[in-house]
Amino acid sequence: MASPEIEALTQALARLPGLGPRSARRAVLHLLKKRDSTMVPLLRALELVNERLTSCHVCGNVDTHDPCAICSDPRRDARMLCVVEEVADLWALDRARLFPGRYHVLGGRLSALEGVRPEDLTIDALVRRIAEGGIDEVVLATNATLEGQTTAHYVADRLESFPIRLTQLAHGLPVGGELDYLDEGTLAQALRARRPVS
Numbered sequence: 001m002a003s004p005e006i007e008a009l010t011q012a013l014a015r016l017p018g019l020g021p022r023s024a025r026r027a028v029l030h031l032l033k034k035r036d037s038t039m040v041p042l043l044r045a046l047e048l049v050n051e052r053l054t055s056c057h058v059c060g061n062v063d064t065h066d067p068c069a070i071c072s073d074p075r076r077d078a079r080m081l082c083v084v085e086e087v088a089d090l091w092a093l094d095r096a097r098l099f100p101g102r103y104h105v106l107g108g109r110l111s112a113l114e115g116v117r118p119e120d121l122t123i124d125a126l127v128r129r130i131a132e133g134g135i136d137e138v139v140l141a142t143n144a145t146l147e148g149q150t151t152a153h154y155v156a157d158r159l160e161s162f163p164i165r166l167t168q169l170a171h172g173l174p175v176g177g178e179l180d181y182l183d184e185g186t187l188a189q190a191l192r193a194r195r196p197v198s
Contacts, residue, residue, distance in 0.1 A: 006032070058129075060105030060122055062087050070094065070102060077101045079136040083126060083155060085109045085143060093141060101137075104129065109142060109151040121151075123158060130162050137165040144171045144189070 002010065006028060014024035031039040049064065056068035063069055070076060070090075080101025084090045090103045106121045129135065140155060142148035156166055172190030173182065182190075 059090075059103050060087070060107060060125075061090055061103065078134060080139070081129070081135050081137070082139040082141050084141050085148065085151065089141065089143070099139070101139075106142075106151065106155075109145075109147040110154055111147045118154060123155060126155065127158055130159060130164060135164060137167060140166070140168040144185075 009031075010021070010024045010028045013019055013027050014021045016024075019027065031042070052064035053062060054064065054066045055062055056066055056071055058067045058071040061068040061070060065072070077100045080099070081104055082090075082093060082099050082101060083104045083106060084093065085106050085108060087105055090105055093099055094103070104122070104126050106123065106126070108116050108121055110116055110118065110121070130138065138159060140152040142152040142155075152168060156168075159166060170193055172186065172193050174186075177186075
């Protein structure tokens, strides 16, 4: 039987995404077994992030600096802006190192069922960024869900009057995907977005 402190640590870890009670117990046992090489550096890193964590006032990314490392990077193409729903989406796209521009995090997606309205997102801040000028292209990188597409259409309507190129991520067949295993929505989108064979 674990002490109340160890049990509290296990329960705290079990609340993290991807960790259930069993995985949390294994993680705690690993931390206890490798205390000097694992637990102490983890505690230091958590304390440091907790002290310095902030939201970027420009794009909404979370970082230890404001503006964030992406917004303050002079190598980024300031004329290109990629609009994402959440910080996790920004990190996923940036991890691939395929987008050379900057980002804007909406902080969610429109959802009538969840009561998320346009004023609950950072759409007005996005419009202000575009109105300031200097942005030539906005890439709408919302998720391929009903709410994500609704959000993309709403944002596109709000940006319609600006002299920018408005694009959206392509949806369809994943690389290496087999038709037999794909859902009907993915197949339908792939057929709608078909292009000439070159």
